[in-house]
Amino acid sequence: MRKLKNSELNRINVNEFKNAKKNPIVIVLDNIRSLNNIGSVFRTSDAFRIEGIHLCGITATPPHRDIQKTALGATKSVDWKYFSSTIESINYLKKNNYKIYAVEQVDKSIMLNDFKPDIDDKLAFIFGNEVNGVEDSVIDIVDNCIEIPQYGTKHSFNISVSVGIVLWDAFLKLKRK
Numbered sequence: 001m002r003k004l005k006n007s008e009l010n011r012i013n014v015n016e017f018k019n020a021k022k023n024p025i026v027i028v029l030d031n032i033r034s035l036n037n038i039g040s041v042f043r044t045s046d047a048f049r050i051e052g053i054h055l056c057g058i059t060a061t062p063p064h065r066d067i068q069k070t071a072l073g074a075t076k077s078v079d080w081k082y083f084s085s086t087i088e089s090i091n092y093l094k095k096n097n098y099k100i101y102a103v104e105q106v107d108k109s110i111m112l113n114d115f116k117p118d119i120d121d122k123l124a125f126i127f128g129n130e131v132n133g134v135e136d137s138v139i140d141i142v143d144n145c146i147e148i149p150q151y152g153t154k155h156s157f158n159i160s161v162s163v164g165i166v167l168w169d170a171f172l173k174l175k176r177k
Contacts, residue, residue, distance in 0.1 A: 017077040024122040025050040030086040031057040039070030040160035052079035056086040098124040109147035
């Protein structure tokens with residue numbers, strides 16, 4: 001066994017990515033503070049070839065060297081939009097027929113393992129601030145909330161880890177159908 005060289009991975013270039021069919025998923029970042037988290041979300045979004053990212057509120061936007069440090073160029077491949085509020089993003093997504101899910105621990109959340117997306121749905125997943133989570137006003141207007149099951153002593157995952165878990169799960173479920 002040997003590690004593959006980058007040249008052996010057969011990755012597409014940025015122009016090919018821009019023209020490629022995308023998975024019908026938008027990630028919405030609700031007031032994310034950490035530029036490293038934002039960059040990691042771009043990189044993970046590139047890996048799963050999603051439609052785009054909405055950066056909302058205090059969430060920083062490219063170009064920024066601290067975002068680039070973890071994005072490693074994914075800010076050039078993944079489309080993104082900035083919205084002054086997450087509610088503004090949700091209104092845009094609703095007008096464009098997305099099913100909108102906040103990833104948050106709420107009393108009636110759907111556990112991620114029980115989440116069954118319809119293959120024809122366009123999906124948007126909202127991830128909240130590192131300290132306060134998804135804003136209550138946002139939770140009030142989403143279609144539902146998804147919770148990642150946890151079995152340890154901590155109450156949450158890092159935002160970039162949560163995005164990776166949810167995208168992988170959605171990717172598997174959409175590809176199986």
